Amino acid sequence: MHDIETQRRRGFSPEATNPSTQGIPLPLTEPYPDTGQGLQPLQWSMLQSQRNPGHQALRRHRMSASGGVYLITSITHQRRPLFNDWEHASFVAAKLDAPATWAPHARVLCWVLMPDHFHCLIELGECGDLSRTVGLAKGRIARAFRARFSSIERVWADAFHDHALRKDEDLLAVARYIVLNPVRASLVRHTKDYPYWNSVWI
Numbered sequence: 208m209h210d211i212e213t214q215r216r217r218g219f220s221p222e223a224t225n226p227s228t229q230g231i232p233l234p235l236t237e238p239y240p241d242t243g244q245g246l247q248p249l250q251w252s253m254l255q256s257q258r259n260p261g262h263q264a265l266r267r268h269r270m271s272a273s274g275g276v277y278l279i280t281s282i283t284h285q286r287r288p289l290f291n292d293w294e295h296a297s298f299v300a301a302k303l304d305a306p307a308t309w310a311p312h313a314r315v316l317c318w319v320l321m322p323d324h325f326h327c328l329i330e331l332g333e334c335g336d337l338s339r340t341v342g343l344a345k346g347r348i349a350r351a352f353r354a355r356f357s358s359i360e361r362v363w364a365d366a367f368h369d370h371a372l373r374k375d376e377d378l379l380a381v382a383r384y385i386v387l388n389p390v391r392a393s394l395v396r397h398t399k400d401y402p403y404w405n406s407v408w409i
Contacts, residue, residue, distance in 0.1 A: 271337040276316065278370040278381060279327050279341055284361035288322040290403070296320055298355060299362075300403040302348045303327065313340045317382040319389065319404040326385045328378070341367050382406050 283289050290296035302308050303318045303325060312335035318327035331337060349362040372381065389401040398404070 271331060271335060272371070273331055273333050273335055275337075276328060276330050276372045276378065277337060278372065278385075279329060279367055280324060280369075281341070281345060281367040282324040282364045284364055286323045286364075289359065289362065290320055291322045295352075295356065295359075296403050299325075299348055299352060302351060304405050308344050308347050309340065312336065313344075316378070317385050317404075317406040317408070319385050319401075321388055321392065321403075322394075326388060328372075328382060328385065337369060341369070379408060382408060 290299060300320050303315065303320060306314060309315050309329060312332045313329045314332070316328040316330055318325060329340070331340065345363045345367070352362050353359060372378065386398055386404045386406060389395050389404070390398060395401045
């Protein structure tokens with residue numbers, strides 16, 4: 208189990224110089240439109256798997272561990288850039304950040320909302336099931352979103368990608384990587400200029 212509180216006390220700076228993420232298969236935010244340029248083979252394979260209508264590869268070897276920390280990536284239905292609209296983005300960002308979205312079997316440690324997907328770190332609690340937890344969270348957000356914006360019929364693609372962090376992986380480095388997605392995608396120059404992210408380490 209990761210020591211969240213110890214890492215919290217270490218401090219968190221999203222734009223710390225080049226935190227090491229060697230060996231962590233983190234999904235990069237690709238340019239728009241998606242050309243695949245600049246992605247490592249594993250990262251490109253990950254994105255292609257998310258677009259597979261069957262999504263069988265994503266589910267086949269998924270395991271859940273109580274107290275485990277997982278990097279989650281989920282895209283919008285047909286990768287529609289719903290969250291280019293500030294009202295849509297603000298609404299969903301608030302839901303991603305709300306503890307009730309992930310209750311009762313997980314808590315969110317860090318997240319960022321991009322125009323057509325989100326990344327987050329979640330920590331499973333006792334008896335937590337990853338697929339059920341993420342499915343419930345996405346369903347709660349989607350139902351609330353459709354109630355608010357009735358013209359939108361589908362919010363999320365069915366599947367999601369997950370990566371279980373090993374105990375020796377640096378949570379702060381992964382969190383920095385997540386919240387720097389808007390900078391890498393050239394949406395903003397600095398994380399302070401992007402409103403749709405949060406972390407327990409700040």
